[in-house]
Amino acid sequence: MGTTATTDLKVTNSGLGSSGPGPGGSDPFGSGRPKDWPPGITRDDRIEPKKYRIGMWAALASILMLFVALTSAYIVRQGTPATRPADWITIELPPVLWLNTALLIVSSLTIELSRRALKRSDYAAVKRWLSLTTLLGIGFLAGQIVAWRQLAAQGIYVSTNPHSSFFYLLTSLHGLHVLGGVLALTYVTVAALRLRIGLRRAVAVDVTAMYWHFMDGLWVYLFLLLFFWK
Amino acid sequence: MAETVPEIHGGVHRHEPPKRWIRRYVFSTDHKVIGIQYWFLALFSVFVGMALSLLMRLQLGWPGEQFGFLKTLFPNAAANGTISPEFYLSLVTMHGTIMVFFVLTTAPQGGFGNYFLPIQIGAADMAFPVLNMLSFWVTFLALAVMILAFFANMIDPDAAIGVLGPIGGWTGYAPLSAIGESAGPGQGTGVVLWVTSIALFCIASLLGALNFITTMLNLRTKGMSLARLPLTCWAWFTTAVLALLSFPVLLAAGILLLLDHLAGTSFFIPANLYIKDNVLTEHAGGSPILWQHLFWYFGHPEVYIAILPGMGLTSHILSTFARKPVFGYRVMIYAIFAIGLLGFFVWGHHMFQSGMDPRTAVAFSLITLSIGVPSAIKTFNWIGTLWGARIRFTTPMLFAVGFVSLFVSGGITGLFLGQTSVDIPLHDTYFVVGHFHLIMGVAAIFGIFAGTYFWFSKMFGKRINETMGKVHFWLTFIGVNAIFIPFHVMGMQGAPRRYSTHGNLEYLGGMAPLTKFISYAAFVTIGAQLIFLVNLIWSMTRGPKETEENPWEATTLEWTVPSPPPHDNFAGHEPVVHRGPYEFSVPNAANDFCKQTDPEPAAGD
Numbered sequence: 001m002g003t004t005a006t007t008d009l010k011v012t013n014s015g016l017g018s019s020g021p022g023p024g025g026s027d028p029f030g031s032g033r034p035k036d037w038p039p040g041i042t043r044d045d046r047i048e049p050k051k052y053r054i055g056m057w058a059a060l061a062s063i064l065m066l067f068v069a070l071t072s073a074y075i076v077r078q079g080t081p082a083t084r085p086a087d088w089i090t091i092e093l094p095p096v097l098w099l100n101t102a103l104l105i106v107s108s109l110t111i112e113l114s115r116r117a118l119k120r121s122d123y124a125a126v127k128r129w130l131s132l133t134t135l136l137g138i139g140f141l142a143g144q145i146v147a148w149r150q151l152a153a154q155g156i157y158v159s160t161n162p163h164s165s166f167f168y169l170l171t172s173l174h175g176l177h178v179l180g181g182v183l184a185l186t187y188v189t190v191a192a193l194r195l196r197i198g199l200r201r202a203v204a205v206d207v208t209a210m211y212w213h214f215m216d217g218l219w220v221y222l223f224l225l226l227f228f229w230k
Numbered sequence: 231m232a233e234t235v236p237e238i239h240g241g242v243h244r245h246e247p248p249k250r251w252i253r254r255y256v257f258s259t260d261h262k263v264i265g266i267q268y269w270f271l272a273l274f275s276v277f278v279g280m281a282l283s284l285l286m287r288l289q290l291g292w293p294g295e296q297f298g299f300l301k302t303l304f305p306n307a308a309a310n311g312t313i314s315p316e317f318y319l320s321l322v323t324m325h326g327t328i329m330v331f332f333v334l335t336t337a338p339q340g341g342f343g344n345y346f347l348p349i350q351i352g353a354a355d356m357a358f359p360v361l362n363m364l365s366f367w368v369t370f371l372a373l374a375v376m377i378l379a380f381f382a383n384m385i386d387p388d389a390a391i392g393v394l395g396p397i398g399g400w401t402g403y404a405p406l407s408a409i410g411e412s413a414g415p416g417q418g419t420g421v422v423l424w425v426t427s428i429a430l431f432c433i434a435s436l437l438g439a440l441n442f443i444t445t446m447l448n449l450r451t452k453g454m455s456l457a458r459l460p461l462t463c464w465a466w467f468t469t470a471v472l473a474l475l476s477f478p479v480l481l482a483a484g485i486l487l488l489l490d491h492l493a494g495t496s497f498f499i500p501a502n503l504y505i506k507d508n509v510l511t512e513h514a515g516g517s518p519i520l521w522q523h524l525f526w527y528f529g530h531p532e533v534y535i536a537i538l539p540g541m542g543l544t545s546h547i548l549s550t551f552a553r554k555p556v557f558g559y560r561v562m563i564y565a566i567f568a569i570g571l572l573g574f575f576v577w578g579h580h581m582f583q584s585g586m587d588p589r590t591a592v593a594f595s596l597i598t599l600s601i602g603v604p605s606a607i608k609t610f611n612w613i614g615t616l617w618g619a620r621i622r623f624t625t626p627m628l629f630a631v632g633f634v635s636l637f638v639s640g641g642i643t644g645l646f647l648g649q650t651s652v653d654i655p656l657h658d659t660y661f662v663v664g665h666f667h668l669i670m671g672v673a674a675i676f677g678i679f680a681g682t683y684f685w686f687s688k689m690f691g692k693r694i695n696e697t698m699g700k701v702h703f704w705l706t707f708i709g710v711n712a713i714f715i716p717f718h719v720m721g722m723q724g725a726p727r728r729y730s731t732h733g734n735l736e737y738l739g740g741m742a743p744l745t746k747f748i749s750y751a752a753f754v755t756i757g758a759q760l761i762f763l764v765n766l767i768w769s770m771t772r773g774p775k776e777t778e779e780n781p782w783e784a785t786t787l788e789w790t791v792p793s794p795p796p797h798d799n800f801a802g803h804e805p806v807v808h809r810g811p812y813e814f815s816v817p818n819a820a821n822d823f824c825k826q827t828d829p830e831p832a833a834g835d
Binding site (some may be wrong): 039050051054055058059061062064065066068069070072073076077086087088153158159162165169173 | 283357358394436439440441443447448449474475476477478479481482483486489494495496497501514515517520523524527720754
């Protein structure tokens with residue numbers, strides 16, 4: 001195991017892990033070896049932060065490929081300025097998207113702050129920043145729905161023109177992924193508020209942060225692609 | 231609930247399997263149970279797919295003939311006892327889709343990979359057991375939806391009678407797959423269900439791939455360095471990487487197709503499409519070629535997803551029964567990587583006839599032909615492994631040698647088709663069908679057979695009958711060659727694929743006896759599969775119990791545990807690996823092989 005495992009271990013040893021029953025009712029690091037620990041099993045077998053990180057990297061790679069494929073579809077469908085199909089009409093940017101973008105970028109900062117707070121065992125800060133990130137995430141999703149409603153009020157729907165098709169498709173696929181992130185954030189936030197951040201939930205914060213940064217970057221990319229790529 | 235708690239942790243050692251039947255055998259998180267579930271799903275699917283091919287051969291051999299049983303079985307689709315062209319097309323579509331997704335992708339990776347990757351690397355389970363369970367059950371759901379697509383005309387009151395499912399082939403080319411029922415019967419609800427099933431399958435495969443990659447990178451036991459991994463593991467790993475990067479692209483294509491169907495978008499539908507004397511005015515500007523690009527960007531890596539596990543397994547089995555180390559172990563790994571990597575840059579060779587710029591076609595052609603290099607390396611290394619060996623011709627060994635043979639005969643024709651000039655006359659003929667059946671279909675199936683005979687006793691605790699296995703091998707091996715080599719001849723005569731009959735093509739009149747011969751060969755080969763089925767059922771129920779841990783005198787970790795292995799594979803004990811995976815005929819050793827767990831010889835030995 002790399003250095004990260006040791007860092008995470010420190011978090012737990014500083015008291016939080018033992019303040020409540022850990023995963024499975026027996027937190028091996030807060031309260032010593034559980035009685036039912038099979039012989040020959042090491043700590044690393046039991047809880048492997050690295051495992052979740054590798055799994056998350058793989059998941060992000062596949063999500064990336066999904067959007068790469070859709071980007072290529074977008075570029076092919078849009079054509080170059082010279083070959084642009086007559087039916088391609090770029091929809092007007094709903095201004096609320098600027099706010100949504102800002103919310104998501106700030107949330108990326110706040111989750112980074114909570115991750116760092118967790119590393120130095122500052123639990124008041126962890127609670128504060130995690131809660132704020134969750135709220136910002138919910139705010140982003142609400143803002144996206146506002147954008148959809150504004151477009152619908154102008155009579156722009158999925159099938160109105162190819163650009164609106166892509167707009168609805170890309171924002172809903174991204175939104176669905178963000179919704180997954182918000183659920184994960186809610187889980188770790190509730191855990192943090194109830195002071196139950198053991199080693200495993202520290203890992204959960206870590207991989208959620210990876211995922212959240214990715215969703216932030218992905219949104220900025222989609223925003224640029226949809227409205228600034230000519 | 232108590233027994234479910236450890237599952238939250240992921241790949242950890244557990245002592246006891248869950249007590250409740252449904253958690254133990256149905257919604258199990260044990261990779262061995264899931265592997266067997268995948269294996270049975272593939273077994274069911276392969277017999278469905280084979281039954282469809284039986285019907286196709288019946289139609290091709292005796293076009294227009296009326297069969298009473300067809301009328302009974304398909305009162306709508308074959309009302310007068312003959313297979314209509316549309317029904318034939320839906321058979322083609324379902325045969326291809328079920329075989330590619332639910333057999334070739336499922337059995338080698340989901341089945342054997344799930345069962346043996348954790349054991350071969352010395353882990354107690356996959357990295358994410360709950361995800362593993364999910365990926366199986368989503369695959370199961372996908373199969374259910376796919377079968378529903380076949381009966382689309384029963385649930386869709388508007389569907390035309392005379393067809394069962396979608397008729398666009400497994401590639402589902404746009405725009406005919408995107409415009410609904412006006413493109414033909416089964417292209418409405420049938421395609422929607424078909425593409426939904428494929429999208430579900432993509433999601434399941436992604437969950438599985440993520441799990442395989444994490445498991446192999448992170449859960450190897452002490453001493454199991456990368457250079458000591460069995461080649462099967464390298465093949466499963468590379469396959470998982472290919473799946474992880476290619477299935478999302480198919481998923482994207484599937485979502486776009488669904489939107490064209492259900493939301494009225496025009497991603498794949500061009501303006502003013504002229505269909506059956508009607509002009510479709512509600513769509514504009516879409517690109518049918520876009521579907522082909524997205525589909526084949528997935529479709530070509532998919533070929534390697536099907537065949538790579540078979541390659542790994544072949545190396546493994548050849549070495550075991552030749553009692554020799556794999557010739558060029560490291561080179562074999564690099565060749566697997568090279569094939570996997572190049573596989574992402576050759577999708578255009580499926581589209582030479584799509585109006586592609588000839589310069590682009592040349593680039594795709596050159597990269598395609600360069601895959602011949604790692605493929606040849608693998609073939610020569612397999613032959614090198616067999617060279618001068620005292621071979622034990624067991625049933626798994628026969629199928630592994632058969633794999634090499636089919637890989638060569640199917641691969642050679644790939645060099646023909648990879649060249650643009652040769653591809654033009656051969657495109658969409660039986661030559662292509664023969665080529666991909668030999669290399670992707672039958673070779674991969676031989677890998678699955680080899681794995682089944684090799685690991686049967688480990689998986690089920692019973693010995694499989696060798697005599698029936700050998701009869702099965704010889705009939706199948708001769709049979710598939712008798713079926714698919716004549717396909718090439720027909721293709722060179724210009725016989726187009728997907729036609730329900732060639733009877734109305736005058737220039738193919740001379741091919742009628744050959745077509746009949748192929749049908750007879752297919753019937754015999756299908757009959758041979760019944761021997762396999764009987765052997766499976768008989769051996770599982772009445773077969774002698776496997777008492778030995780290591781009946782084949784093999785070296786890897788699955789042969790150090792009882793058959794079948796205990797719930798956590800190594801009974802709470804963590805194996806320590808001291809040796810490479812293929813130490814056969816070791817000089818001065820007591821046996822002619824050393825297990826991976828055997829301690830290293832003392833210095834100076």
